[in-house]
Amino acid sequence: MTAETAATTGTKPDGTKPDDTKPDGTKPDDTKPDDTKPLRRNRDFTLLWGGQAVSELGTAVSLLAFPLLVLSLHGSAVQAGALGTLQAVIRVGFMLPAGVVADRVNRKRVMQVCDAGRAVLFTVLVAAILLGHAPLAVIFVVAGAAAVLDVLFGAAEMSVISQLVPEPQLADAFAKNEARSYGASLAGPPLGGFLYGLGRAVPFLFDALSYLLSFLAVSLIRKPAHPKRAGSAATSLRHDTLEGLRHVLASPYLRSVILVAAPVNFALTGAQFSAVLILADAGHSPRALGLAQGCTAIGGLLGALCAARLQRLLPFHRLLLTALGVLLALLVASTALNGGLLMVAPLAAGLFLAPAVNSLLFGRLAATTPARIQGRVISVVALAATGAASLAPVVVGALVEQRGGTAAMTTAVAAAALSLAAAGLGRAALREDLEDQEDLEDRQDQEAQGPEEARDLTAGTPPGTSRSG
Secondary structure (H helix, E strand, O other): OOHHHHHHHOOOOOOOOOOOOOOOOOOOOOOOOOOOOOHHHOHHHHHHHHHHHHHHHHHHHHHHHHHHHHHHHHOOHHHHHHHHHHHHHHHHHOHHHHHHHHHHOOHHHHHHHHHHHHHHHHHHHHHHHHOOOOOHHHHHHHHHHHHHHHHHHHHHHHHHHHHHOOHHHHHHHHHHHHHHHHHHHHHHHHHHHHHHHHOOOHHHHHHHHHHHHHHHHHHOOOOOOOOOOOOOOOOOHHHHHHHHHHHHHHOHHHHHHHHHHHHHHHHHHHHHHHHHHHHHHOOOOHHHHHHHHHHHHHHHHHHHHHHHHHHHHOOHHHHHHHHHHHHHHHHHHHHHOOOOHHHHHHHHHHHHHHHHHHHHHHHHHHHHOOHHHHHHHHHHHHHHHHHHHHHHHHHHHHHHHHOOHHHHHHHHHHHHHHHHHHHHHOHHHHOOOHHHHHHHHHHHHHHHHOHHHHOOHHHHOOOOOOOOO
């Protein structure tokens, strides 16, 4: 179509009218987030964030209530511990398959199904408790199935953020998610204890209602939640999983993120767990231990609230090195204060810096990863970080028992030093401009899929991310 024809007919060069809709029912610009308004006025992100704030609070409530329920009904501490282990293993084991699902299926639909499924599961558990028939098998099935749905929802939510939030605001969005998680972990346990005191079924009823509210919030999101995939051929779960792994291994930036994120998450989790064991061995009261844990959570929450301001003060790589260097020094200080309650103060200060680092890493990851494989890529990176953090309690617990608290804290210090070294050695990859990283990933996709499918890659680009050339 010529320019004159377009001018006289009122059509665009691609043959659509200004009010035409695309085949998926959206208007031509509906998929691009508006980067001219602040994040707090982003309707879709606010809905997702608010729904998840309630949902995560419900999860924190039931996380405390589950072992209490097992202990009160069946009187077995071993079974209560086994339930927690089951949930942790499921959350790690299903992370990669969840990333594949997030890239194959409409992400909004995935979140809706997960919320509805968890609401049903906890309603069934509430009914079983009220009827006086809640066998251990029912409790384990509900907890295990809910953990699977937790992982699926998390992969879809992490992947959809770049479709709701413009690229310049991604780090801020992930920082707000960090604040949400720290807030839930801070408020959830005391609320769970209070609700359990009202009745065994009450915490689980609260959790079921939280999933219903999250379902409603997700349902009100307007933006399309799944970009067009390049190519239409059906692929296996193994193929899609390996594609995500290959993408991560081929990217210098993503490899550097894993080498930084895994040890620093081990260090933070290990130091916090070590501190609890050390203070308990030193004879401090349970109330003092609870206060110590609360202080560290408050440090993380305050850090998440200040993350955006910290990110504006320093360039990406300089902030990363500064935060990791300060964290290392604080862990050394905490080790020197071994056994006293004051050892918690450096840990809380260290957690103040963690949200700024995490939101920077994952915000930039979301901005530079093609949306069609974002679920898998984020799942691979999250698995590395979460897996390392999951190992920390076992490792430092054994060290505290066999070698003492100083050995456990020294291990956390060594992990933090490893993370700082990885950030320093990988500074070239971590300082890559976004456009250079996008060009690299475009070339990788073209090589993997051929020229015909490569022409469709821009359909899988996170909204708000520009393409050069």
